[in-house]
Amino acid sequence: MIAYSPYLILLLPLFAAVVIRLFLHPFPRFAISVSTLACLGSFIGSLLLLFSGGLGGTIAIPAIPWIEFAGLKADFGLLMDPLARLMATLVSGIALLVHIYSIGYLKEDPHRSRFFAELSLFVFSMMGIVLADNLVTMFLFWELVGLSSYLLIGFWFDRPAAGAAANKAFLVNRIGDFGFILGILGVWSLFGTISLVDLPSSLAASPGGWAVTAVGLGLFCGCLGKSAQFPLHVWLPDSMEGPTPVSSLLHAATMVVAGVYMLIRVLPILELSTVTMTTIAWVGGAMTLLPALIACQQNDIKRILAYSTLSEIAYMVMAVGLGVTGPAMYHLTMHAFFKCLLFLAAGSVIHGCHEVQDIWKMGGLGKRMPFTAIVTGIGTLALCGIPPLSGFWSKDEIFAATAHHPALALVSMVAGFFTSFFMLRLILVAFGGSPRSEAARHAHEGSASLIFPMLILAILSVAGGFLPVNSFLGASPEGTHASWTLWVSLVLALAGFVPAFFIYRAATRDPLSIPILQGKFYVDEFYNRVLVANQDGLGKLADAFEGWVVRGFLVRGSGVVARAAGQGLRLVQCGQVQVYATIFILGALSLLWWILKSGVR
C-alpha cells in the first residue's frame, strides 16, 4: 500500500474539492481550510518526492490497470521522472501561495467556498497532467484543466463579460484539444503505444514522412490552445475576467504552460519531423513579439500582464522548437515565480483600488502601496531579464539556443525590448505621478494573507536563478553563456526602459495612440467577421435544412405516410373474427411458402 502513497499528492486536492462541494458549501471557513490544507499536503508530498530517488532517477510507482483493449493499453499511473517531480512541486507550491493569497483576496465574497472547491479541482487536474504517464490520461486531465479554467474564469458568472470570456476560453480550447486528440490517435496508430515511458523506445519503428509531421502538428495544436499561442491565443486576454488569483495561478504560472510541458513530454515525436520543429520554433518566435507589441497599447493592468504571459510562453515554445527542453523548462519555472508575483501584485492593486483595473485611473500608488510597488518592480526586472534576477538566467539560456538562428534571435530580442517598454510604462503610469481617480487616492495595502505570498514569490524571483533547478533538467548548457546573444539581448532589454521612461514619466493620458495595437491586430475582429459570419451562414443553412427537409419532409412526411397507411389498414379491422383468421392463415402460409422456397432439402 505504501507504494501507492504518491497518489496522495494527486488525490488530496480532489478529495478537498469533493468534500467542499458536497458538505462544506455553507461553511466557507472550513472550506478554505480543507482546500488550503489539501494543497499544503500536496506540496509537502511533492517536495518529499522531489528530493527522494536521486536527482536524475525516475521513481517507480505501481500503475493501476485502467483501459486495455484492441492493443490500446492505458494504465492509470504516475510518471515520476525529475521533470514531473519538479513541475509537480512548482504547481503545488504556486497553488499553495495562491490559496493563501485568495483567502485575503476573496474575504468578502459570499461564494468563496465554491471558489476554493474549483481551485482544488484545478490543482488536482493540473497535477494529473504533470504526473500522467500516458497520453490518454494526460488528455483526460487536460480536459479537466479546461473545465476548471472555464469554471474559474466564469466564477463571477453574473457578470456578462466573465461568462462570455469563460465560454470563449472553453470553445477556443476545444479547437486545440481536437488537434491534440487527433495527434494522440496518430501516435497510437503510428507507434502502437501511448505510454510516455515506452514512446522513446518505440520511435525506432517510425515510418517518417508526412504522417509523423501531421502527428507532431496535431500535438502542437493542443499546445496552441492550452498555452494560448497564435492563432488560438485570443482567449487568454479575455480570461482576465476571472478573479486575479485565478489569472495568476492558471493563466500565468501553471495551466497555460501545460502546453509547453506537454511539448517537452512528446519532444521525441516532434523531433522526428523538421517541419514540425521549424513550425513550432517560428510560431513561438513570432508570438514573442506580437503580444509584446499589443501590450504596449493596453490600459487594463491585467491584460498587459496577460499579453506579457503570451510573449513569455512563446519563448518557451520557441525553445522547444529549437530542441532545447532544459531552457524551456527552466524559463517555465522562473516565469511561474515572477509572473505569478506580478499578477498577485496586480491583484493587490486592484484590491486596493476597489476593482479599478485601468492603469490611467491609478497613479501615485507607489506612495500608498509601497510594498506592492517594490514587488512589482522586482517582478518587472525579473521579467525583463535583468541580472541577477531569475528571469535573466532562463532567458539567457533561451537566447543562447537561438545563437545559430539569427532571425529568431532578432525577433525574440526585439520582443524583449518591447517587454521592457510596456512594463516600465505600467509601473510609471500606475505607481508614479499623482492619483488620477478617487479610488487611487484611497488605495491601501492588503492584509497579511495578500502580502505573504507576494513576499515569498519576490524572494524566489530575485534568487530563483540560484536554485538548483537545472540539476533536475539534465546537463546545464553552461558553456554557451559567453555567446553574443547575452550582450545583445541585455542591451535591448535595457534599451526598452529608455523610451518608456521619457514618454510616460509624467503622462496623465497615453501620448501614443497606435490603433492597430489597441485593436490587438484585429484578430478577434477577423474571427468575428470571417469565422463567426461563416458559422452564422452555416447555421442558417442548417436551420433551413432542418425546417424544410427534416421537419417538413421527413417528420411531417412520415407522419402523412403513417396516417395514410393507417387509414388504409383500418379497412382490414372489420371486427370479423373469421377475416382475421383468414389473414392470419395467409400469413402463416406465406411464411411456410417462404421457408420451403429457401430450401428444405
Added chain:
Amino acid sequence: MEQIFFWVLAAGLLISAVTVVAVRNPVTNAVCLVSTLVFEAALFITLEATFLAAVQVIVYAGAVMVLFLFVIMLLDVRVELLGKISWPKIVGVGLVFVLALVALPKLFSAFPFAGEALHWGHAKVPGTAQDLGHLLFSAYGPLFLTTGVLLLVATVGVVVLCRRDTEA
C-alpha cells in the same frame, strides 16, 4: 391387411370430417365429430399408439364432445342460417386454399413417401400406457405438472366466465 385398414379408416375419417363442416344441424355436426375422433383413434391403433387411442376416445370423444353437446342443448341452437356472401372473404379463403394446395405437397415432398412401409408389430416405439407414463413422469415431468396448473386455471376461468352477475 394394413392397406385395407388404412384406406377404410381414412375414408371414414374424411367423410365424417366433411360432414362436420358441411352440415347445418349442430347436433349432426357434433355426432359426426365424435365419429371423426373415433376414426382417428383407430388410426392411432394402426400406428401402434394404443394408449393415445384410448385417451383420444375417453377424453376427446367422451369428455369434450359431451361438453359440446351439453352447450348445444343449453343454448338451444337451431339450424344455422346462411349469412350474406361476403366477396372479400370468399377471395381470401380461396387464396388460402390455393396457397395451401401449393404449399402442402411441397412440404410433404420433404418426407419419404416411399420410405419404410407400415407393418404391424414392427414399431420401434411401443405406445403403451407404461412407456408413455415413463416419459411423462421422467423427462416431461415438469411439463406434465404445468399441464395440471393449466387445467386448474381453465376450470377457474370457466367458472368465472359462466357465473351470472346476480350471484356475485
Added chain:
Amino acid sequence: MGGEITLGHYLVLSGALFLIGLAGVLLRRSLLVVMMSLELLLNAANLALVAVGRFQGIPDPQVAVFFVITVAAAEAALGLAILVAIFRIKKTTAADQMASLRF
C-alpha cells in the same frame, strides 16, 4: 392404390383433414361449428405427429400429442364458456354478428 402404406400416406391424410377443418373455421357462421372445426385442425396435427413418431422411431411425438389433447380439452372448455357468455348477451352464435371490436 395398392402398394405399401408409408409415412406419406398418413401425412397426406393429415393434410386433407387440416384443410377440411380450415374450411370450417373460415367459412361457417356458427361459432359452435367453428370450434368443432378447430378440434379437427388439432386432430390433423395429432395424426401427423403420431405418424412421424411411429416411422421415425421416436416416442416424444406421442407425449406431445398427449399434451395437445390436454390443452384441447382446456381450450374447448374455455371456448365454450366464452360462447355461453356471449350467447347470453347477443342471443346468437353467429360469428359475423360479433363485430363490436370494429374501428
